[in-house]
Amino acid sequence: MDDPDVRPLFPRPLRPRELVALDALAGLGYAFVLVLNSPDAHHPAGWAAIAAMTLPLAVRRRWPLPVFCVVSAASVAAVALGVVREPLAAAAYALYPVALTTRRRRWEPTAAIGALTAGALLLAAFGGVTAVAEVRRIMETVVLGSLALGGAWTIGRAVRERRAYAARQAEQAAERAVTEERLRIAREMHDVVSHTLSLIGVKAGVAAHVADRRPEEALEALRVIETTSRQALTEMRHMLGVLREAPGAAPDALSPAPGLAALPDLAERAAAAGVRVDLDVRVTGGLPEALELAVHRIVQEAVTNVVRHAAPAACRVSVHDEGGQLRIEVTDDGPGRRTLPAGAPGHGLIGMRERVRAYGGVFTAGPLPGGGFRVLARLPLKGEGT
Structure with a gap:
């Protein structure tokens, strides 16, 4: 879990173009250091080797494996030409996104790579090589190169596992929230049916009893019957859209329905999975509890989709009341695709659309032209569900 007292290096997650610029700056800086420190770099072959080692680093996040192959080949050539003294630093920098993005295979010896890296570190720190200068230089290149590559691979895999674990935790939390919501709706439906219909029955009996003698009281x-029945019908229509069976849970453990006040907690849980959420809630006056619940669930599902399909990414959530409508917009700067794994139900967007439709609202979702994904919902503030 992230420490809330530790401030991130950047005030917000970097956009794809900014990451490319940062990698390009790192590559150019490394090239500058190589040119200054290598007397053999000032000839065409040296310039070509240094360019092939450093310039592709700018797009290492876009094409991780091809960039790593190009940089590795150029690094080996540069070492053979005597252009560089420090081994495979650029290749290790290019290997990290490969380890971070490539799906792990069963036969992959990540633990063995980490152990060998630790052994290379100990050998580099304490193991002196007594040999001629040329042999010693070759052995140092092999040892330090293995250390750099193994360390980059191990760290990349560790970060990938951590992000996957955080994403699984977020999905499990979302599933628990859905189950709690279904049970809460079942309890609310029981209250609506029993209490409301009891009130209607009593008032109907009173009206029938005094209709002839006191017509004002009957009216x-x-x-009261009309008002109560309309409210009950609205609540029933809202709840029936999301009610499902959820056996085996304890109704006494249910908490109050979350609303706008619970959105910061939702943002904190998303941040643990690599999605930093920027909240912008501007709602004048109070909202009905059922409408606040609908807003919370729409935002929750949209942010969960960002965690599943786009993390790490930046996400912006805005909830504004404007022109008699409540506007809910969730955008992210991810790849803009919502590719589901095999066997996944993919009911997130469908559920949000059905929830908005229950309130008579309008729902749209899709990729943005410049990259990223947007979910937009407009809910009427008056006469919802009627």
Whole structure:
């Protein structure tokens, strides 16, 4: 879990173009150091080797494996030409995104690579090589190169596993929240059916009893019946859209329905999975509890989709009331695709669309032209569900 007292290096997650610029700057800086420190770099072959080692680093996040292959080949050539003294530093920098993005295979010896890297570190620190200068230089190149590559691979795999674990934790939390919501709706439906219909039955009996003698009282009872039945119908229509069976849970453990006040907690959970959420909530006046619950669930599902399909990414959530409508917009700067793994149900967007439709609203979702994904919902603030 992230420490809330530790401030990140950057105030917000970097966009793809900014990451490319950062990698390009690192590559150019490394090239500058090589040119200054290598007397053999000032000839065409040296310039070509240094360029092939450093310039492709700018797109290492876009094409990890091809960039690593090019940089590795150029690094070996540069070492053979005597252009560089420090071994495979650029190749290790290019290997990290390969380890971070490539799916792990069963036969992959990541633990063995980490152990060998630790052994190379100990050998580099304490193991002196008594040999001629040329042999010693070759052995140092092999040992330090193995250390750099093994360290980059091990760290990349460790970060990948951590992100995958955080994503699984977020999905499990979302599933638990859905189960709790279904049970809460079942309890609310019981209250609506029993209490509301009891009130309607009592008022109907009163109206029938006093209709001839006190018509004013009968008319008032009919007004109460009308108002109560409309409210009950609205609540029932909202709840029936999301009610499902959820056996085996304890109703007494249910908490109050989350609303706008719970959105910061949702953002904190998303940050643990690599998605930093920027909240912008501007709602004047209070909202009905059922509508606040709908807003919370829409934002929760949209942010969960960002965690599943785009993490690490930056996400912006805005909830504004404007022109008699409540506007909910969730955008991210991820790849813009929502590719589901094999066997996944993919009901997130469908569930959000159905929830918005239950309130008579409008729902749209899709990739943005410049990259990223957007979920947009507009819910009427008056007459919802009628």
